[in-house]
Structure formats: structure tokens, C-alpha cells
Amino acid sequence: MNLPATKSQNGSPNKPKKWRKHILEEARGKVFVYFCVFLLVVTIFSIVYFIASRGLAPFISQGVSLKDMLFGLKWKPEGEPPLFGALPFLFGSFTTSVLAALIAAPLGFCASVFMTEIMPKFGRTVLQPAIELLAGIPSVVYGFVGLSVVVPFLRDTFPGQGIGILAGAIVLSIMILPTVTTIGTDALRSLPNGLKEGSYALGATRWQTIYRMILPTTLPSLLTGIVLGIARAFGEALAVQMVIGNAPHIPHSLFESATTLTSIITLEMGNTTSGSLHNNALWSLALILLLMTFLFVFIVRMLERRVKR
Numbered sequence: 104m105n106l107p108a109t110k111s112q113n114g115s116p117n118k119p120k121k122w123r124k125h126i127l128e129e130a131r132g133k134v135f136v137y138f139c140v141f142l143l144v145v146t147i148f149s150i151v152y153f154i155a156s157r158g159l160a161p162f163i164s165q166g167v168s169l170k171d172m173l174f175g176l177k178w179k180p181e182g183e184p185p186l187f188g189a190l191p192f193l194f195g196s197f198t199t200s201v202l203a204a205l206i207a208a209p210l211g212f213c214a215s216v217f218m219t220e221i222m223p224k225f226g227r228t229v230l231q232p233a234i235e236l237l238a239g240i241p242s243v244v245y246g247f248v249g250l251s252v253v254v255p256f257l258r259d260t261f262p263g264q265g266i267g268i269l270a271g272a273i274v275l276s277i278m279i280l281p282t283v284t285t286i287g288t289d290a291l292r293s294l295p296n297g298l299k300e301g302s303y304a305l306g307a308t309r310w311q312t313i314y315r316m317i318l319p320t321t322l323p324s325l326l327t328g329i330v331l332g333i334a335r336a337f338g339e340a341l342a343v344q345m346v347i348g349n350a351p352h353i354p355h356s357l358f359e360s361a362t363t364l365t366s367i368i369t370l371e372m373g374n375t376t377s378g379s380l381h382n383n384a385l386w387s388l389a390l391i392l393l394l395m396t397f398l399f400v401f402i403v404r405m406l407e408r409r410v411k412r
Contacts, residue, residue: 192364192367203279249273286327289324
């Protein structure tokens with residue numbers, strides 16, 4: 104027997120309480136999400152505007168040449184006249200980051216293949232958590248280990264004092280290893296099983312399947328891991344600062360001291376006055392660092408589009 108619908112005083116049917124509650128929760132969720140997105144966008148643009156306004160001041164109103172900063176070899180902010188050559192810092196940042204990626208990439212790829220194709224159970228339960236644990240170790244610990252282990256080893260094995268480009272690259276390679284390994288593992292595990300089964304059905308061995316089918320197929324994702332690792336290494340400050348020597352010149356070998364953009368910013372920013380030429384020049388280096396980060400993000404996006412195709 105159908106009961107008549109209840110009506111309110113104005114004659115319209117009463118809405119069910121659950122439906123009204125659902126509408127209210129959906130509205131609250133939309134408001135919260137839009138607020139978070141708006142806050143995120145405002146924060147990003149505020150950071151970019153603040154760094155750009157400080158970083159562009161030396162070139163706009165304080166007479167510093169962009170060419171002299173990018174290609175100059177001497178950094179003497181307090182000299183007469185002041186010199187702001189940042190090429191040694193750029194060279195140090197790029198060299199340590201690329202060398203770190205060259206060291207970490209083969210290790211990360213091999214670990215990914217081992218955890219997914221050779222011993223997946225052991226890799227999933229033991230090896231992968233151990234590698235991901237490296238991402239949670241503070242930078243100062245990496246720097247201290249590098250200063251206590253890597254630097255003495257290089258000093259006793261190779262000419263020089265141990266501190267330099269190679270020491271910084273080794274420390275950075277350990278720091279970015281979790282990033283490269285995790286992205287490589289996810290890419291290998293997302294590969295359809297039909298590709299591997301088809302390779303085995305054609306008579307290929309496991310190693311032939313790995314280096315002729317699996318690695319070429321997942322190469323864009325693996326390159327994404329390398330780029331993200333370079334971006335992480337490029338912005339690292341404390342660990343590199345402890346083992347690289349912080350000498351503002353272009354080294355002639357991997358065993359000589361050098362410095363990076365992040366190192367010179369952290370070392371000198373606290374000793375400058377806000378708004379001074381020296382302070383704004385350091386903000387210019389920070390702007391260069393920010394632009395390099397955007398470049399790495401752009402490269403990652405391009406690689407992701409290639410994967411989707």
C-alpha cells in the first residue's frame with residue numbers, strides 16, 4: 104500500500120534528510136578543495152614574485168650585468184668594484200648533480216629490476232623498504248657520513264684532500280637513489296604481463312626480455328626518475344656544503360674543491376643586509392635556482408606525455 108508523500112506547511116514535499124546531508128557535504132567538500140587550490144596557487148605565485156622582485160633588482164636598478172653574472176669567474180661582492188661572477192657556482196651545481204645521476208641511475212635501475220623481475224618477494228618485503236628508508240634520513244647525516252667516510256677514503260686513494268666535486272657527487276648519489284629506484288620500480292610493475300609473456304613465448308630468456316623489451320619500454324619513466332633525481336641533487340645544500348670545500352672557482356679535476364649555488368646562498372645570506380647589492384645578488388642566484396627547478400619540471404612533463412602516447 105503506497106502512503107501519500109508528506110508535505111510541509113507551504114505545500115511542497117519534504118526533502119529526505121539523507122539527500123540534504125549529501126548535498127551539504129558535497130558543497131563543503133567543494134568549498135574546501137577550491138580554497139586549498141586557491142591558497143596553493145597564491146602561495147606559489149607569491150614565492151615566485153618575491154624571489155623575482157629581489158632577484159631582478161641587481162639587473163634593473165643596481166647596474167649588474169646579466170652576462171657578467173652568468174659567465175663571470177670571480178665572486179667578490181665587497182670588492183671595488185664588486186664582482187658577481189656566478190659561473191663557478193653554476194658549474195659546481197651542474198657537475199655534482201649530473202655525476203650523482205650517473206652514479207645513481209645504474210644502481211637504481213639494477214635495484215628496480217632485481218625487486219620486480221628476479222626476486223620480487225624479497226625486494227618488496229626487505230629491499231624496497233630499506234631503500235625508501237634512505238629518503239627519510241636528514242641531509243646533515245648524509246653530510247656527516249660523507250665527511251667521515253667518503254672524504255677520508257678519497258684522500259687515501261686519490262690525490263688531493265678528499266673534498267671536492269667527486270665527494271659531493273657520491274653523497275648526492277646516495278641521497279637521490281630512493282627517488283630513482285622507486286620511480287623505476289613503479290614503472291616496471293605497471294608493465295602489462297602480456298608483454299613479458301609474449302617475449303617468453305617467442306623463446307627469449309629472462310635477461311633478453313629484460314634488456315630488449317622491459318627496459319626500452321619503460322625508458323621514458325626511468326628517465327623521469329633520473330630528471331627528478333637531478334632536480335633533488337641540484338637543490339641540495341647542507342650535505343654538499345660539508346664535503347665539496349666551498350671554493351669559489353672552477354676546479355680542474357674531480358678532486359679539487361668547488362662550490363654550488365645552494366652552498367653560496369646559505370653561507371653568505373646571513374651576513375648581508377636586506378636590500379643591499381650583495382643581498383640582492385644572492386636572491387638572483389636563488390632566482391636562477393628556481394628557474395632551473397621549473398626547467399626540470401617541464402622536462403618531466405614532456406617525458407610523461409611521451410609515456411602516455
